[in-house]
Amino acid sequence: xxxxxxxxxxxQRHLLGIADLSPQEITYLLDMADNAVSxxxxxxxxxxxxxxxxxxxxxxxxxxxxxxxxxLAGKRLGxxxxxxxxxxxxxxKGETLVDTAMTxxxxxxxxxxxxxxxxxxxxxxxxxxxxxxxxxxxxAHEHPxxxxxxxxxxxxxxxxxxxxxxxxxxxxxxxxxxRSNILLLNAMGARVRVIxxxxxxxxxxxxxxxxxxNSMEKxxxxxxxxxxxxxxxxxxAGALVPSVHEYxxxxxxxxxxxxxxxxxxxxxxxxxxxxxxEISTGVADGAxxxxxxxxxxxxAVRMAVIETLLRTNSGxxxx
Amino acid sequence: xxxxxxxxxxxxxxLLIKGGHVVDPSQDIDGPASVLIQDGLIADISVGGNExxxxxxxxxxxxxxxxxxxxxxxxxxxxxxxxxxxRETIASASQAAAAGGVTGFVMMPETDPVxxxxxxxxxxxxxxxxxxxxxxxxxxxxxxxxxxxxxxxxGLLQESGAVMLSEGKHTVSNNLILRRAMTYAxxxxxTIALETNDPDLSSxxxxxxxxxxxxxxxxxxxxxxETIPLERDLRMAALTGAKYHAxxxxxxxxxxxxxxxxxxxxxxxxxxxxxxxxxxENDVGxxxxxxKLSPPLRAEDxxxxxxxxxxxxxxxxxxSSHDPHxxxxxxxxxxxxxxxAIGLETMFAAALRLYHSGxxxxxxxxxxxxxxxxxxxxxxxxxxxxxxxxxxxxxDIELPWVVQENEIVSRSKNTPFEGSRFxxxxxxxxxxxxxxxxxKG
Numbered sequence: 001x002x003x004x005x006x007x008x009x010x011x012q013r014h015l016l017g018i019a020d021l022s023p024q025e026i027t028y029l030l031d032m033a034d035n036a037v038s039x040x041x042x043x044x045x046x047x048x049x050x051x052x053x054x055x056x057x058x059x060x061x062x063x064x065x066x067x068x069x070x071x072l073a074g075k076r077l078g079x080x081x082x083x084x085x086x087x088x089x090x091x092x093k094g095e096t097l098v099d100t101a102m103t104x105x106x107x108x109x110x111x112x113x114x115x116x117x118x119x120x121x122x123x124x125x126x127x128x129x130x131x132x133x134x135x136x137x138x139x140a141h142e143h144p145x146x147x148x149x150x151x152x153x154x155x156x157x158x159x160x161x162x163x164x165x166x167x168x169x170x171x172x173x174x175x176x177x178x179r180s181n182i183l184l185l186n187a188m189g190a191r192v193r194v195i196x197x198x199x200x201x202x203x204x205x206x207x208x209x210x211x212x213x214n215s216m217e218k219x220x221x222x223x224x225x226x227x228x229x230x231x232x233x234x235x236x237a238g239a240l241v242p243s244v245h246e247y248x249x250x251x252x253x254x255x256x257x258x259x260x261x262x263x264x265x266x267x268x269x270x271x272x273x274x275x276x277x278e279i280s281t282g283v284a285d286g287a288x289x290x291x292x293x294x295x296x297x298x299x300a301v302r303m304a305v306i307e308t309l310l311r312t313n314s315g316x317x318x319x
Numbered sequence: 320x321x322x323x324x325x326x327x328x329x330x331x332x333x334l335l336i337k338g339g340h341v342v343d344p345s346q347d348i349d350g351p352a353s354v355l356i357q358d359g360l361i362a363d364i365s366v367g368g369n370e371x372x373x374x375x376x377x378x379x380x381x382x383x384x385x386x387x388x389x390x391x392x393x394x395x396x397x398x399x400x401x402x403x404x405x406r407e408t409i410a411s412a413s414q415a416a417a418a419g420g421v422t423g424f425v426m427m428p429e430t431d432p433v434x435x436x437x438x439x440x441x442x443x444x445x446x447x448x449x450x451x452x453x454x455x456x457x458x459x460x461x462x463x464x465x466x467x468x469x470x471x472x473x474g475l476l477q478e479s480g481a482v483m484l485s486e487g488k489h490t491v492s493n494n495l496i497l498r499r500a501m502t503y504a505x506x507x508x509x510t511i512a513l514e515t516n517d518p519d520l521s522s523x524x525x526x527x528x529x530x531x532x533x534x535x536x537x538x539x540x541x542x543x544x545e546t547i548p549l550e551r552d553l554r555m556a557a558l559t560g561a562k563y564h565a566x567x568x569x570x571x572x573x574x575x576x577x578x579x580x581x582x583x584x585x586x587x588x589x590x591x592x593x594x595x596x597x598x599x600e601n602d603v604g605x606x607x608x609x610x611k612l613s614p615p616l617r618a619e620d621x622x623x624x625x626x627x628x629x630x631x632x633x634x635x636x637x638x639s640s641h642d643p644h645x646x647x648x649x650x651x652x653x654x655x656x657x658x659x660a661i662g663l664e665t666m667f668a669a670a671l672r673l674y675h676s677g678x679x680x681x682x683x684x685x686x687x688x689x690x691x692x693x694x695x696x697x698x699x700x701x702x703x704x705x706x707x708x709x710x711x712x713x714x715d716i717e718l719p720w721v722v723q724e725n726e727i728v729s730r731s732k733n734t735p736f737e738g739s740r741f742x743x744x745x746x747x748x749x750x751x752x753x754x755x756x757x758x759k760g
Binding site: 197198199214236237238239240241242243245246249250 | 462468469470471472473474475495496499500502503505506559
């Protein structure tokens with residue numbers, strides 16, 4: 001893995017979205033991540049290729065799992081990792097996003113990992129800084145490392161993407177995970193379905209190359225992978241969905257609905273789960289669930305992305 | 320969806336109804352025919368009255384000189400149960416329906432409490448099963464508590480037997496909520512049936528805006544209070560692809576708007592009450608509160624437009640808008656009196672006036688009061704096709720009679736037709752092959 005020539009296939013400075021990646025680049029990152037899995041499974045998980053490099057996790061939206069996954073990934077690669085959370089940042093004092101970016105830029109980090117509640121905010125920030133930027137989720141736009149870790153999980157179980165049918169179920173409207181996954185899976189040759197009540201589907205979704213279903217039973221028939229999305233409880237108040245009870249009855253994944261999918265179909269969820277809302281405990285913890293494995297793949301994928309970006313952009317003179 | 324009708328099929332001897340003139344638009348029958356009923360279902364219908372296939376032990380109803388129609392389905396009936404049983408119970412409404420040839424009705428959800436959850440739909444079904452002679456189809460509100468903010472559980476309500484969603488006499492004022500309601504309803508193929516009335520524009524109005532209201536010194540309700548939200552609803556139906564039913568239209572402009580959306584292929588339908596086909600604002604006379612309706616009775620031009628729209632298919636169904644109120648709430652100064660009139664018993668007779676005057680054919684009346692409501696709300700009925708439920712009525716379409724208060728079956732007596740002379744009366748009504756009403760005398 002150390003021998004991989006970083007610039008031959010992957011030459012981007014940032015990872016802002018799956019939309020910017022070619023199938024070759026996606027495959028490259030997945031191959032790198034596959035190797036990183038074995039590093040993480042060693043007793044000594046340190047692979048100090050990024051010694052002396054600085055990674056700042058800048059999270060404008062609260063996150064536990066994504067932030068800690070990025071932190072762990074950076075640390076396993078030997079980088080110095082600093083977390084900046086919203087509560088202690090200058091944003092609360094009225095500083096603009098661009099000002100924050102400039103301030104951080106002056107500290108000469110090598111990598112910024114950014115999550116922000118507004119779509120496009122990470123890209124705006126990337127334009128203003130000299131280092132690499134990873135989008136850890138911007139509004140309902142993209143969450144590229146989530147799509148990569150989902151893809152890695154699928155590939156390790158199913159081998160390849162062509163011929164696979166993947167159903168993404170639930171709140172597609174508000175989901176950056178759904179958008180990044182649709183882009184990635186389509187690019188890699190899988191067939192993608194979305195299943196949701198029409199109130200939770202964005203306009204023109206069918207033009208993204210997905211089949212649209214409003215019924216779990218119909219949509220799950222003959223699928224190889226079932227990806228559930230989190231339903232925020234505040235969606236009830238906005239008249240998007242009448243109640244948790246009704247949502248679970250029609251769109252929650254339970255064993256009865258899962259039985260429409262192919263035998264051995266994978267059950268995935270980006271977390272955190274609402275048990276009894278979009279997924280039953282029996283299915284979440286069942287034999288077909290790879291939800292915990294997704295978390296493990298998350299660290300590996302982020303190691304692969306961080307290492308690739310920092311090798312490509314050796315700010316000081318590494319590599 | 321479960322069969323929400325409460326009347327089980329009965330195992331009885333076969334019954335032959337012979338000699339009558341059958342009008343069944345679902346099969347293009349309009350002539351002599353005999354109907355054979357067995358086990359609560361139509362076993363056979365033979366045009367020309369040649370009933371050679373009838374079993375010898377069959378009971379016989381001689382309908383010679385009379386007409387036989389599929390039972391009417393009234394898609395807009397207010398009942399006082401739960402919450403105002405002194406006005407009307409499900410049972411008393413059912414008896415009134417039977418007297419009017421109505422063998423099934425959609426019960427409006429604007430009760431107290433409003434029907435906005437599964438338990439209440441279940442209550443209606445059980446009460447109907449226990450007490451009603453005709454088939455009662457529950458509906459449910461679009462928003463919880465009629466507050467216009469949160470959706471009810473459309474899918475679960477449908478599973479429990481609600482055949483449509485309605486806000487009663489209320490309009491969904493918030494455009495975003497309406498859009499989401501229609502979008503969500505489309506997934507379940509549920510029809511949203513709304514009466515449109517802009518509460519701000521109507522303000523404190525109590526009758527049609529115009530010279531009559533001015534003479535009477537009463538605040539008026541402009542036609543635009545109906546048409547503006549109706550046009551909004553129609554646009555939203557086009558945007559969402561939802562099945563939308565304009566439940567209770569009254570103006571010429573409403574008919575024009577609906578016609579445009581129908582021509583453009585949208586899934587919109589419309590209903591008009593028998594009152595707005597029969598009466599106009601002049602009938603209010605000197606503050607007669609039984610003529611205070613929602614929407615208000617309009618001008619004669621509007622009434623004519625309603626008849627024309629019903630004839631040309633712009634309007635799909637006739638409803639009674641049966642809305643019982645006790646005398647106490649009607650015996651007030653006009654502005655303070657309750658809104659609404661009963662109509663189950665007189666809908667058919669009043670509709671026959673349009674037939675006798677040559678405005679609308681008999682078969683179109685039956686189509687609009689039986690076949691189409693069944694189709695729009697996914698109800699099995701409105702037909703005498705072989706295998707269908709034996710819900711029908713026999714009428715003498717010429718028999719003269721006068722509406723008299725002491726003969727009204729409904730628990731409330733607020734009919735705008737009291738003292739009216741009609742030609743044509745229901746003689747006998749059957750549900751599941753069983754006679755549930757026979758005209759006295």
